[in-house]
Amino acid sequence: MELTDSRDIKASPREVWEAITDAAVLKDCIPGCQELTGSPEEGFEAVVTQKVGPVKATFKGQVTMTDIVPGESCTISGEGKGGAAGFAKGGAKVRLEEIPEGTRLSYDVEAKVGGKLAQLGSRLIDGFAKKMADQFFDRFKERVEGGAPAEDTATPEPDTAPSGEDTSDKKGWLNRLRG
């Protein structure tokens, strides 16, 4: 699956570039990210918890930055193993372009899954990947523009998840309704 989109960010390309290569910023913006350590030069180690359809897993893996043209473009790639849940890999080609309002960040994202994720969740992957990318870049925009990162809404709401979701979410959702 592949998707292309862009965000206009009210900040200079230099500020955007610094943010996108900052481990702390990435950690805040990657949906479901529990841990992220490392540097753009050496690569990052990440732990991300996500739920795709009926499959929930913690992915451990590497995030690397390649094709770096400082201030202009880079490719961010990640590959995570989720144990019995399978694997996910993906990449985003990011380009920065100066515009009157600040910076236009354009990206091409591709994502690939395997194992149980593909077997049980393949129908949901396209929508899921789009959602992940949207959330990442929305949060990134907010973060760079100075706002606090958005709430972690990465786990799909139960009403949008298909049958097979685990019941703890359902309970939480019900409780929220009651609360």
Add this chain to the structure above:
Amino acid sequence: MPKDGGIGAATKRREDVRFLTGRGRYTDDINLHNQTYAYFLRSEVAHGRITSLDTAAAEAMPGVVRVFTGKDFEGVGGIPCGWQITDRFGEVMQEPAHPVLAQGKVRHVGDPIAVVVAESLSQARDAAEAIDLDIEELPAAIDMKAALSEGAPKVHDDLKNNLCYDWGFVEDNRDAVDEAIRGAAHVTTLELVNNRLIANPMEPRVAVGDWNPGTDDYTLYTTSQNPHVIRLLMGAFVLGIPEHKLRVVAPDVGGGFGTKIFHYAEEAFCTFAAKQVRRPVKWTSSRSEAFMSDAHGRDHVTKIELALDADNNFVALRSQTHANMGAYLSTFAPSVPTWLHGTLMAGNYKTPLIYVNVKAVFTNTVPVDAYRGAGRPEATFQIERVVDKAARELGVDPVELRRQNFITEFPYATPVAVEYDTGDYHATMDKLLEIIDREGFDARAEDSRSRGKLRGLGIAHYIEACGIAPSNLVGQLGARAGLYESATVRVNATGSISVMTGSHSHGQGHETAFPQVVADMIGIDASQIDIVHGDTANTPMGMGTYGSRSLAVGGSAMVKATQKIIDKAKKIAAHLLEASDSDIELKDGKFSVAGTDKSVAWGDVTLAAYVPHNYPLGEMEPGLEETAFYDPSNFTYPSGAYACEVEVDPETGKVTVLGFVAADDFGNVVNPMIVEGQVQGGVAQGIGQALMEGAAYDENGQLLTGSYMDYAMPRADDVPMFHVDHSSCTPCTHNPLGVKGCGEAGAIGSPPAVVNAVIDALQRGGHTGVTHIDMPLTPSRVWQAING
């Protein structure tokens, strides 16, 4: 006829009592003392090189007994293939190694890499997550035609390419067929897909391996359609265990549909590992695992051309198919697109010239092998679709075009190497038309139209070759096994009978139908007869159940053995009655001297056989037990006419099957109720293939239809009430029962009937541009066809 039901009685299935009340004993019900549990770590990528595999952390996990990898199987044989095809250039097929556990490379999602054996299944599963595995993913060969192109990723590095074989049949006819097609008055061409299916028997596969340290004997309990075949393949080719040291038991088996014929890595693993860990090892497939480790079915891509003369006589047929083998050759995979498919390409028609070309292709997908009908559905679908299309192109009635070209004289030697012994295709077609009320169709179509729906009627006629045999013939065709069947009839002292059969029942009702035959022959109550099957320790060497062969081949062996019993019992009776054995008659379980009122009962004779006080010991051995092996002289050729009536909703593309009629000729019928059930089940699977089922891989080789969320199985409300008729009867001429086999017919004849019906509905509805839609005819595909 015995009061409990002989040949022809619709006796209720006695085995259903235990199946329906939870008292069946399936392989998963078998739990051995001190057993361990195996969990298979499988490949998540379609093609890759294992760059590191470290099991140390997993070995240290709680409850882990041992972790096995491909290394443990170096020096152990691979999974063998049971059929070798010779291609059209006289070369034998390319046959890759098929390791029990991956040796350096993985070749499909689901390919087993390592196995954790632990005290519990959850401990085994947890430990499998701790296996440190790195795989370098390689480009995968998924699409068959792309896999044959220059530079395509090779599934097996040591083979020349991904072409298993390029088979031509009958190769000598190739030029004549080409010429006939060039010179024909009309040629109808159709390109079609026979969709890849996943069998999904209700019971997933299970294996329990056991080894006895005192005797060095092995026992494997497994979900198999043919325990002796597994014993032979696994014992001789994989593990090197002599047959007398290996017992294979296939107890109650909850459906097979072909996918439980084959010898699988998990069976070999559990048997092997039981000795290694000196404890029983059990593996139970999860449903998710079944999707990516049970052999799949069908998956042919075909171009067929039918040439007709100016009078609409069929003059030639040319069929070119790409057949998917998957990543490895499953047990009988090479035979399915060739001998089980090419030999049926005459169908019911006297087409004089036929040429079939099949290219079998390796891809990075689950192995593909026989599934209900195996090759014959693929043949029938092509023929019956192209004949229907030809009728439409020529503006003639599809029924009349079929009738005009029907074979009417028997025996009939087809141009594709088989000889049909009997049949009456006009009779089955007449029967079908009598039932379906074709005259009333227009009124029914009008009714549908008034509700905004399009109604269509599809007709198909099929032939199949059942009772797979004879051994000397299949041997010439490349089979590495004989295809006879066996039976031992053991008469007990008090007259009850145990029949040990080499056939295997996994839904076919042998425990009911087989006693009906013996009861009929001897004239005792069927309740006095039990069938023993599924255990190599107490049944004679048998080839098992597939290809609708049980009654035609296994039943014939039983008839032969029973006849030997009767012959010997008559001699005992003659001695007791002080008469000549040529004067002894057996009727209703009583031996009498012809023309007198002197008689002895069955039980008196059987008791004398085992308590031989008054017995001709000088002339005959005591006891009453006989074994027979039966190797038939030909296949059997059931045939039938099928009709399907559908309604298509043009707004959504949804197809509703309103009615389905099957008019079959199975030869003689032993239990009509069981036959009807077999046809209904087959038709339900055929409707599933036509409208719903289809296994799909993405371009990377990930299985997209890996659960019931994405693989649509037909449910009760997807199939109509069936009308099944088998009153047309031309008995088989070469087996003693005159039976032909009925297990696969429904799955063979129904897909073209359903698709013909949908095309008919669309054509009648004015969508005249729609001449074909590939299966499954999902609402989306039908809607797209309607809307261009």
